[in-house]
Every structure is written in C-alpha cells, then in structure tokens.
Amino acid sequence: MGRYLVTGGAGFIGGALVQRLRAMQHDVTILDLPSKIKVSPPPSGVRTIAADISSASTFERLSGPYDAVLHLAAQTSARVSHEEPERDIDTNARGTLLLAQWCVKNGTDRLLYSSSMGVYGQPERVPVDESMLCAPVSFYGVTKLAGEHYLNTHRAFGLNPTIFRLFNVYGPGQDMSNLKQGMVSVYLAYLNEREPVPVTGSLQRFRDFIYIDDVVDAFMLALPDERSYGETYNIGSEQSHTVRELLNTLISTIGYDSAYPVHEVEGHPGDIFGIKSDCTKFRSQFEWRPRVSLQQGIERMVEWTQTGAHR
Numbered sequence: 001m002g003r004y005l006v007t008g009g010a011g012f013i014g015g016a017l018v019q020r021l022r023a024m025q026h027d028v029t030i031l032d033l034p035s036k037i038k039v040s041p042p043p044s045g046v047r048t049i050a051a052d053i054s055s056a057s058t059f060e061r062l063s064g065p066y067d068a069v070l071h072l073a074a075q076t077s078a079r080v081s082h083e084e085p086e087r088d089i090d091t092n093a094r095g096t097l098l099l100a101q102w103c104v105k106n107g108t109d110r111l112l113y114s115s116s117m118g119v120y121g122q123p124e125r126v127p128v129d130e131s132m133l134c135a136p137v138s139f140y141g142v143t144k145l146a147g148e149h150y151l152n153t154h155r156a157f158g159l160n161p162t163i164f165r166l167f168n169v170y171g172p173g174q175d176m177s178n179l180k181q182g183m184v185s186v187y188l189a190y191l192n193e194r195e196p197v198p199v200t201g202s203l204q205r206f207r208d209f210i211y212i213d214d215v216v217d218a219f220m221l222a223l224p225d226e227r228s229y230g231e232t233y234n235i236g237s238e239q240s241h242t243v244r245e246l247l248n249t250l251i252s253t254i255g256y257d258s259a260y261p262v263h264e265v266e267g268h269p270g271d272i273f274g275i276k277s278d279c280t281k282f283r284s285q286f287e288w289r290p291r292v293s294l295q296q297g298i299e300r301m302v303e304w305t306q307t308g309a310h311r
Contacts, residue, residue: 138270236277
C-alpha cells in the first residue's frame with residue numbers, strides 16, 4: 001500500500017484519481033482549498049488539508065515523505081485567467097514551485113503533473129505532438145508552462161516528474177455550477193435547465209475531448225513506471241469534434257429536438273480555434289489508448305446528471 005498526496009484532490013480530475021487510489025487500497029491525503037473540500041467532501045478514510053497551495057505556510061502542514069505527489073491543484077479556466085491573471089500566477093506557477101521545493105526538501109522524489117493543451121496556444125498544424133513549439137495565447141497556458149519548467153528544473157535536485165498535457169477532459173464529477181470552464185459541462189448545464197445555449201465563439205471551433213476514466217488510466221500506468229521519469233506526454237482522444245458536433249451529440253442524447261436554440265456570442269481572450277492531440281509517445285510506451293468514445297462518454301455524463309448525482 002502506497003502513500004500519496006493529491007493536490008486539487010477535491011476537484012474533478014483530482015477527485016477521480018483519489019477514488020482510483022482508494023480503490024487500490026492506497027493511503028491518500030488531499031490538499032485543496034477549504035471552499036473546495038466543503039463542497040466536495042472526500043471519500044471515507046482520506047485525510048484532508050484545507051489550505052492554499054500558493055501559500056508557503058501550507059507546506060508546514062504536510063507530513064512527508066510520500067511515495068508520490070499527484071499535482072492537480074490549479075486555476076483551470078482560460079477565461080478566468082484573463083479576468084484574474086494574478087490568480088494564475090499564484091496558484092499555477094508559484095504553487096507548483098513551492099510544491100517542487102517541498103518535495104526535494106522532504107524526500108518525495110516522484111511527482112505527476114497535470115499540465116494542459118493550453119501550453120501549445122493555437123498550433124500551426126494539427127495534430128500536435130510533444131515536440132511542437134509551445135506558444136500559449138492565454139495567461140493560463142503561460143502559467144501551466146511555467147509549472148512544467150519549474151518541475152523539470154528540479155530534476156537536477158532529484159525530482160522525477162512526469163508531465164501530462166491534458167486536452168479537453170470531461171465526464172461525471174465535473175462542476176456543473178461553473179459556467180466558465182469545461183465545454184461539455186457548461187453546455188450540459190444549460191441544456192438541463194432547458195435554457196438556450198450561448199456559445200462563446202464560432203460553432204466551427206474544434207476540440208479533442210478525452211473521458212475522465214481514460215485520463216485516470218494514463219496516470220496510473222505512469223505512476224510506478226520509471227520510463228516516464230522526466231517525460232512529457234499528450235493525453236487526448238486523438239479525435240477532433242466541432243462545437244456544433246458536440247452540441248448535436250448532447251442534444252440528441254438528452255432527447256431534445258435538433259432545433260434546440262443555440263446562439264453564438266462574442267469569444268473571450270485566450271481562446272483558440274482548434275486543436276487535436278497526437279498521443280503516439282504515450283501510446284507506444286504504455287500500450288494505452290482511450291476506451292470511451294465521445295458518444296459513450298456523453299451518454300454516461302447525461303445519465304449522471306439526470307440521476308441527480310451531481311448535486
């Protein structure tokens with residue numbers, strides 16, 4: 001049985017990782033904001049530390065070492081990052097630096113980091129692989145890339161990081177009340193309230209949607225494997241769907257008429273037109289591939305919301 005720290009463990013992806021680790025009988029500690037833990041109480045048997053990762057005093061409360069840290073704590077909305085860019089610097093950049101320093105000082109040499117497709121910005125071609133130029137166009141992408149560099153710099157001090165550049169992750173467990181982050185959850189929230197769906201930007205924008213279970217599988221494969229030390233991987237579905245296609249799938253799965261009202265509104269700074277992943281590197285090393293199609297994933301997520309499990 002291992003001992004793991006999950007930062008951001010009360011959030012969407014972090015929470016799914018906590019559940020998987022607990023199912024494997026591991027000892028888990030969650031570090032997350034007090035407001036997050038209050039809204040998303042952790043599973044039984046999980047220790048919690050309600051604190052801000054951007055504060056140096058937070059790390060005085062950690063009792064390491066851990067077998068590994070899974071670092072998910074972040075401000076994750078590109079839209080919010082342009083409204084409050086200092087918040088991104090504090091959480092995504094400073095928080096990651098403080099965590100890396102703590103790991104080195106306290107004998108925790110293994111860390112898995114949730115980075116983002118946002119580090120690529122608007123690529124000149126798709127699909128994108130890990131060798132492509134990182135030119136973020138959002139403050140969010142800038143700070144996630146800074147986090148990558150902080151972790152890789154700490155390799156010289158004994159840290160063994162693995163960086164996952166996640167594409168559009170969706171699935172049960174997303175915060176349905178947050179209308180500024182997560183295409184699938186935002187559109188589904190409007191549909192569940194039978195309200196017209198506002199789309200920020202063109203319906204022809206396209207994204208690479210990856211189901212939460214497939215992301216958790218990738219983390220679990222890399223966690224004990226030394227081949228992933230110091231490596232950076234794309235984790236996506238390697239499929240692209242336009243916003244219009246996504247909405248059509250959501251609308252038909254719920255059972256609404258195809259003429260359901262959808263309207264475009266002005267986009268926000270830092271948004272890109274389209275992106276699609278090339279995950280050859282991770283697939284070839286770990287024989288991993290996404291198991292859940294967009295249709296299957298949407299069906300599972302709609303069922304989850306209709307049962308009221310998200311409330």
